[in-house]
Amino acid sequence: MKLFSKLFGKKENKADHPFCSVIVAAAGSSRRMEGQNKLMLPLDGIPVLARTLLALDGSRLIDEIVVAVREEDLLPTGDLCRLYGVTKPVKIVRGGESRLDSVLAAAMECREDAAFLAVHDGARPLADPELIDRVVALAHRTNAAAPAVPVKDTIKVVRDGRVESTPDRALLRAVQTPQVFDAQLLRAALQSAQTLGAEITDDCSAVERLGKEVYLTEGSYENIKITTPEDMLLACELLRRREERP
Numbered sequence: 001m002k003l004f005s006k007l008f009g010k011k012e013n014k015a016d017h018p019f020c021s022v023i024v025a026a027a028g029s030s031r032r033m034e035g036q037n038k039l040m041l042p043l044d045g046i047p048v049l050a051r052t053l054l055a056l057d058g059s060r061l062i063d064e065i066v067v068a069v070r071e072e073d074l075l076p077t078g079d080l081c082r083l084y085g086v087t088k089p090v091k092i093v094r095g096g097e098s099r100l101d102s103v104l105a106a107a108m109e110c111r112e113d114a115a116f117l118a119v120h121d122g123a124r125p126l127a128d129p130e131l132i133d134r135v136v137a138l139a140h141r142t143n144a145a146a147p148a149v150p151v152k153d154t155i156k157v158v159r160d161g162r163v164e165s166t167p168d169r170a171l172l173r174a175v176q177t178p179q180v181f182d183a184q185l186l187r188a189a190l191q192s193a194q195t196l197g198a199e200i201t202d203d204c205s206a207v208e209r210l211g212k213e214v215y216l217t218e219g220s221y222e223n224i225k226i227t228t229p230e231d232m233l234l235a236c237e238l239l240r241r242r243e244e245r246p
Contacts, residue, residue: 006095018115020136021064022056022178024049024105026073026122027095032228039069039122040076041232044239048226050080056178057086058129061136062118064088066110068095068102069122100200110183113137116140117186119203123226126238131220132178134184138217139180144207147219148173176219179187179203185212 026049030038039049046054049067056062065088069077074092081090093109095102105117110117116139120127130147131147138145151172157165179202181189192198200206204214222238224231 003196008076017061018140019063019111019113020061020116020180021066021110021114021183022059022062022118022120023103023110024052024056024065024067024120024122025095025099025103025106026052026067026069026077027102028099028123029070038226038232039071039073041127043226043232043235045222046084047080048125048235049077049122050084051079052120052122052127053086053090054084055125055129056120056132057088059132060129061133062088064111064114065090066106067092067122068106069093070095082181098208100190100194103203104187104194107187107190114183116180117183118178118180119186121225125225125226126235127176127178127220127223131194132222132224134217135178136180139182142213142215143182143185144180144204144212144214146202146204146214146216147176147178147223148216149176149219149221149223150174173216174219174221175202175204175216176225177202178216181207185210186239 007205026039043051056065067077071094078093087135091109093106096105109116135145135147138216151169153170154169155167156163184209189210193200198209207214226232226235
């Protein structure tokens with residue numbers, strides 16, 4: 001797979017924490033966004049991807065940002081970093097055919113001495129730096145961590161249109177990103193999943209396949225993933241409410 005890389009920023013890592021690179025998965029096709037590239041759509045005047053990058057830039061425990069994008073978004077993503085003043089080192093790489101391919105390609109482009117790798121959806125622009133740091137700090141202690149929120153709806157397990165069971169809602173959590181892992185663990189998990197053609201729904205799933213434990217910390221109902229036009233409306237409303245808070 002050919003990679004395109006460009007580095008923005010020259011900040012040295014002098015922090016008193018393990019070096020953590022974050023992979024931004026931003027190479028999706030936006031199929032449910034009525035033909036528009038959701039990551040470049042303005043969210044209260046600022047593109048979705050720019051808001052995501054700025055949130056990561058504000059994190060105390062993130063040291064490097066590696067963004068996996070579609071080929072046509074390589075240069076526009078670099079422009080966003082310059083225009084909105086992202087200060088952390090940023091590397092932009094060409095994503096793959098699947099999310100797994102994109103994250104693995106980006107993982108191989110992270111700094112070799114990174115102790116931890118985080119993976120964040122490019123379409124989650126409302127994750128605040130405090131949430132990001134909370135997950136990274138938990139990963140420092142456990143090697144695998146993610147934010148999650150309790151499920152609000154009753155969930156049904158269905159086969160051929162027939163309800164098979166109703167899981168106890170108290171035991172269910174909706175997992176979000178960023179998901180943060182020991183760097184060697186994540187690379188091994190992604191490579192294993194790719195080699196075996198395993199279907200994984202998130203990076204925690206890849207790690208769980210290896211029999212490793214993943215720990216959850218408190219997420220936020222505001223940390224939504226933008227998938228449809230309705231999600232854009234909700235995100236705008238959430239931003240408005242943030243601005244009104246004292």
